[in-house]
Amino acid sequence: MNNPRLQTAPIVVDGRGVFRVGSLEEFPARDRAEIINEILDEQVKNGKPLSVEVAEKEGQTTLQVGNTHLLTVTLQDVKKRPGVWSQAQQKNRLNAQAKNWQNILNSALQQAYQERTPSYIKQSLLWSLGIILGAIALYWSLTALRRWLLPPRAQSTQQQKLRLTLTCLQLGIGLAAIYAIAGLFPLTRRWRYELWHSLTAPIVPLGEVNWSVFDLFLLLGLTVGLWFAVKWFSDFLTNRILSFAGVDRGIQNTVGLLTQYGLVFLGLLVIFQSLGIDLASLTLIASAFGLGIGFGLQNVASNFISGLIITFDRPIKVGDFVRVGDLVGTVERIGSRSTEIITLDQVSILVPNSRFVDGEVINWSYGNPVSRLRVSVGIAYGSPIPVARKALLEAAKNHPEVLRYPAPQVWLQEFGDSSLNFDLFVWIREPPKQFKIKSELNYRIEASLQQYGIEIPFPQRDLHLRSPQMDEMVATWMRQNASQMEREAYFQRWQVEEEASRKDMRDRAESQNEPSDPNAFKLGEEVDIDALVEQMRGENGIEIKDRRYGLSVYPQTFLGSEAVEWLMRTQNSGIKAAIQLGQLLVERGIIHHVLDEHDFKNERLFYRFYQDEEMP
Incomplete structure (x- = not known):
């Protein structure tokens, strides 16, 4: 990217930058440095000890290696504007700069000569072996640590993050070992320098900024680091500070989400400004991004905006028990694109946020969590209705999770083909338990009906057979046993009616305390x-x-x-x-x-x- 260092170029000896030179009128700094580096490479390859000398040539201060002109020291090299010093001062500054560069180059050339001797190569090989062994030891130590800390099939988020961190450390150890070994030998050091030079060379212009591959990776790394830092801070704020303060989970989620969005936006502005990016130059990218949203990212944008609506309007919040389409469960997390619902089967399902805004949502926890539960029951024709009503109410009132107020109610809904159909209405305080409570009520209803001798019917059909011989036989038998049957039938009917009458009187006395309105009672x-x-x-x-x-x-x-x-x-x-x-x-x-x-x-x-x- 554009910075003051791009106005100069490095002088390199065996892959080591020794100093930087500025531009001349006819040569940019980069071209000038390439010529100087080629001369130094040729001199180093000769394998003979060389020295750099300061010489005056046509009134200019120069550096020579052997009999070869190396470079001319200019005022741009001493990083001062012309006219600031007198001519004598300029001369002294140029000579001082030349002497400094002479010492640096002589030291670098002497080191280059020594690094090509057999003793240095042998010593470097030993150092390389030690670096390799150390890297292997660290690598296997991290591998053992990962096996000790993580089970073979670790699936939680924290375990996956730890595995990723250890893998990155192992990769970093390998790259650091390669980098250190490459710096021990002149040839590999040159390769390392060329690779680094190619990564830092400007290749992508963006307005007044020229981007290199390294700059792009730096931007990516800073953005990813910003995201993880903001995510950690948002989680810390939500799970530690707000949770410790006793703030509602829905408000915790809202504050955490807004904090995350705000810090990411501000952090990106700081990163762009620090890297020298003119935000006005991003107009074209923003326009292309908006066009992409218009065509290919409609669903993503819709879910994102729906997430903001849910965050501010709060039709649902974390902990609510809801039904969305065929899904029934508890809201566990509200994200920017989707909402996590945990069903009654303990299965996590991600639902797009747009479904909560565009469709119908049943939220049992919204406002007053008390809700009514209906249990349908059919009893056989001929059963005493007051007794059946009493049996159903006893089953409901004896359940510990059924509210006493509003009181349970029994409604006779219809006369079915095979049964009298009742609805038992009860009120509960915890909607997520409605299916469990309904099952328990069914058990209690069945036991209560059996206790009172009330039959739960199955579908029935009456079949009439017509036969003259059979009708005559039945009529004869009825005439012979009519008197005894009439007495027994009358006595049985009298017992049933008397018992039903007594129970009906008791039930009427009890039912006077029950309201017809579920919200009104004595x-x-x-x-x-x-x-x-x-x-x-x-x-x-x-x-x-x-x-x-x-x-x-x-x-x-x-x-x-x-x-x-x-x-x-x-x-x-x-x-x-x-x-x-x-x-x-x-x-x-x-x-x-x-x-x-x-x-x-x-x-x-x-x-x-x-x-x-x-x-x-």
């Missing part, structure tokens, strides 16, 4: 108010303390929202039932709003027990 008859108040004011009850609002202090108060949460947890109820229970306490004259301006609400309003009122 709490006063189902909850011990005195015990509830004592529990609320007890050691594990709601927090009652002095609270400040504005300039006023309200003693011995509690928050309505905290009371709702406490009632939901201790009374195994939904949010609406908890609010109704709090309103019942208001209506009974047990609690009230501190200013008597509100009914009981699930808000940050101050309420107080009447018995905590300050005495005048």
Whole structure:
């Protein structure tokens, strides 16, 4: 890339750069250095000790090797503009520069002569052997470390990163050994220098910047390093700082994603500026990239934008239990392009973000997590309906994960071909368990129906056979046994009707406490108010303390929202039932709003027990 070093070129002896020369009026620095390097190579190949001399030629300070002119020292070589010094000062500077270069070249030529002696070659071979053995030892040490730290089939992300790191270290050891051995011998050192020179030679112009292969690899390496550094910082911020602070997982994910995008954008700007890239020159690339998005990257762009919409609008968040099409599971991670869902089978599925924006999504965890569950049951015709209803309600109420409020309900939906079809409705607080709870309810329903002697039918068809002889035989038998059969039938029918009547009266008495509306129920008859108040004011009850609002202090108060949460947890109820229970306490004259301006609400309003009122 363009920098001050491109205004000069290196003088090289056996693959070692010794100093740099500037340009002359008729020669660029690069061409000038090539001529000087060719002369030095020819002198070195002679295999004789040589020395460089300073000479005056036509009023100019020059360097000669043997009888061959090597170079002329100019003011550009001393890196000062003409006219700054007097002529005598310029002469002194040129002579000083020539003497310095003379010493450097003589030292380099002497070293080149010594490196071609048998003793040096023997010593270099021993050094090469030691480097190879050391590299092999380090390589096998890393191999043993990898076998010790990683199982044969390591699949986790951390294990894969560790394997990649150890592999890169092994590759680096091999390359470092090759580089060190190549520097021991003049010929291989020249090859090494030529390879490096070809990698650093400008080949790709971009505006005023000329890029080399090394510059491209440097840009790639800095970009990859920036990505990993930002990813590590984002994970540290999300999993350590925000998680330790107790921030909601959805907010953690949003903050981490925005931090990652912002730092990557700022980091790329810093990298481009530090490498001398004019951002205005990237306009063409940005236009081509936009054209590519318009044609070939529509889906990628759509998913990316959908990810931003999900991040800001938050229709779903990490931890929500959702249904997307045929997929049902818990949101584990929301990425820039896709969202990870873990199904009930513990299978991770990546769903494109656009499906959450364009299609219909069922989010059981959105807002109020309490949801209704329906269990369909069919019973045989002729079964006592009140008894069947009681059996279904007992099966539901005895389940520990079914909410008491709203109370379970049984609806007779239709008269089917072979059965009376009922729907049992229950409310649960944890939607991810709905399939498990439904299965357990089916077990309980089957046992409860058997306990009450109610049959679950199978499809039936009545078959009528017509035969005159058979009809006559049946009529004769019926006439002979009519009186006895009538008495037995009457007695059995009387027992069934009497038992059904008694059960129906009991069931009607019990059903008076059940609401037709799932959000309305007679709490006063189902909850011990005195015990509830004592529990609320007890050691594990709601927090009652002095609270400040504005300039006023309200003693011995509690928050309505905290009371709702406490009632939901201790009374195994939904949010609406908890609010109704709090309103019942208001209506009974047990609690009230501190200013008597509100009914009981699930808000940050101050309420107080009447018995905590300050005495005048």
